[in-house]
Amino acid sequence: MPDGSHKTARRSVVVSEFTNSVLDPAAPMLGPVENGGTIIANTAPGCWGPMITPRLRGGHEVTTPVFVEGAEVGDGVAIRIRDITVTSIATASGHDSSPAGFCLGDPYVAARCPVCDTVWPETHVDGIGQDAVKCDKCGNPVKPFEIVHGYTVTFDDTRAVGLTLPKAAAETIAHEADHYSALPDKSRQHSILTFAPSDMPGTLVRMRPFLGQLGTCPSMAMPDSHNAGDFGAFLVGAPHAYAITAEQLAEHKTDGHMDIDAVRAGAILVAPVKVPGAGVYMGDMHAGQGDGEIAGHTMDVAGSVTLQVEVVKNYPLDGPVLFPLAEDLPPLARPFSEAEMAKGRRLAARWGVDEIEPLAPISVIGTAANLNAAIDNGLARAAKLLGMTVAEVRNRATVNGAIEIGRAPGVIQVTFLAPLARLDAVGLGDYAREQYGL
Numbered sequence: 001m002p003d004g005s006h007k008t009a010r011r012s013v014v015v016s017e018f019t020n021s022v023l024d025p026a027a028p029m030l031g032p033v034e035n036g037g038t039i040i041a042n043t044a045p046g047c048w049g050p051m052i053t054p055r056l057r058g059g060h061e062v063t064t065p066v067f068v069e070g071a072e073v074g075d076g077v078a079i080r081i082r083d084i085t086v087t088s089i090a091t092a093s094g095h096d097s098s099p100a101g102f103c104l105g106d107p108y109v110a111a112r113c114p115v116c117d118t119v120w121p122e123t124h125v126d127g128i129g130q131d132a133v134k135c136d137k138c139g140n141p142v143k144p145f146e147i148v149h150g151y152t153v154t155f156d157d158t159r160a161v162g163l164t165l166p167k168a169a170a171e172t173i174a175h176e177a178d179h180y181s182a183l184p185d186k187s188r189q190h191s192i193l194t195f196a197p198s199d200m201p202g203t204l205v206r207m208r209p210f211l212g213q214l215g216t217c218p219s220m221a222m223p224d225s226h227n228a229g230d231f232g233a234f235l236v237g238a239p240h241a242y243a244i245t246a247e248q249l250a251e252h253k254t255d256g257h258m259d260i261d262a263v264r265a266g267a268i269l270v271a272p273v274k275v276p277g278a279g280v281y282m283g284d285m286h287a288g289q290g291d292g293e294i295a296g297h298t299m300d301v302a303g304s305v306t307l308q309v310e311v312v313k314n315y316p317l318d319g320p321v322l323f324p325l326a327e328d329l330p331p332l333a334r335p336f337s338e339a340e341m342a343k344g345r346r347l348a349a350r351w352g353v354d355e356i357e358p359l360a361p362i363s364v365i366g367t368a369a370n371l372n373a374a375i376d377n378g379l380a381r382a383a384k385l386l387g388m389t390v391a392e393v394r395n396r397a398t399v400n401g402a403i404e405i406g407r408a409p410g411v412i413q414v415t416f417l418a419p420l421a422r423l424d425a426v427g428l429g430d431y432a433r434e435q436y437g438l
Helices: 167-174 177-181 231-235 246-252 338-351 371-386 390-399 420-425 429-436
Strands: 010-015 030-043 066-068 076-086 090-097 123-125 133-135 146-155 161-164 204-206 210-216 268-272 278-286 303-312 321-323 359-367 401-407 411-419
Touching: 030 278, 066 303, 076 210, 076 278, 090 177, 146 167, 167 177, 210 268, 231 246, 268 429, 278 303, 321 429, 359 371, 359 401, 359 420, 359 429, 371 390, 371 401, 371 411, 371 420, 390 401, 390 411, 411 420, 420 429
Parallel strands: 010 030, 030 066
Antiparallel strands: 030 303, 066 278, 076 268, 076 303, 090 146, 123 133, 146 161, 161 204, 210 278, 268 321, 321 359, 359 411, 401 411
16 A cells, blocks of 8 residues: 555654655555644755756655545645744745756756756756756756846844845855755755855845645645646646646645745644545745745745644545634734624624624635636635635625735635634634634
């Protein structure tokens, strides 16, 4: 069996292994971890490091999935994010371009050497700068991505702020890239610090770490960064080995690649189960990011993560929902204070309203090839979850919530105050009560 479900479940599972950037339900899982147990992981940077490592086939480097005892297809897994700690001393990032000739259709999935025509070539680092990654077979620089405008940033010892560096400092760090990026021992990526970008030195930034990837294994083999409706659209009809149809994408993805900055310590994420044991995985930790990740990339870092997982039986959605920290909710979606409720009760008495409907925040994730379609997806999911019409969801998200952008081109959150009785009906009400003290 690929999942280890015949083994005795453990209260905690420590993860130090990574995929080759492909999430494959036929591959062995770690664990199992017991229902209610803990997963502890040392994660590798996502995005840029894997993007310049041609042998990796998904654009990220996520942890090997963990089998959760009792998780069956059609269930959900509630993931309480107990801790996220950045271990990298520095990282580099920037806005990208993809030079012609260095991929087979998709530079994230099928990098190639244009000289010897090897797809997924083995490579090594020779020197620093954007031509430092060389093909083992022919020695040619292989760069499926270039940084158009970028920066090297280092973090203070308290991991509260970062500062972008000038050229000389960035190059000093580049010569010891693996050390400064704190690459985990079993990571196979080249560190992006090798590129030593330094286009905006002296910029102070805040750190607010979160996981760009957190979820459950899709039910067919899929490059990790493409396990979402927007990036996944690039797999449809692609010329490489991981090509799928639009129908397959909709059926098998679990939307684990969200890049939503509210997926941080203290939040609760509920993810769909599409394979036995769920296969909980994580990665792509970011030191901080504004909504939309509009540069295409942000400060990818290594770090340690602690999760607690719990099975939610008969989960009705094919995608995730999130219970963010109260401070991460849009203003209109925050629980009402006692003073506000008192005013509401006076209004109700004046106008003959017998009861004010108990409400609780929820954030339903939508993904698709573009933001408009992602909004439609999120609205439809919210309507299905709560047993109401899309029109009602639109109204509630307008007066008691907001549409938030996780990532351009197509990840959004439909965040609003939902009837608590409807959340109870699908087994999610107690998570809202726990999160918001209701």
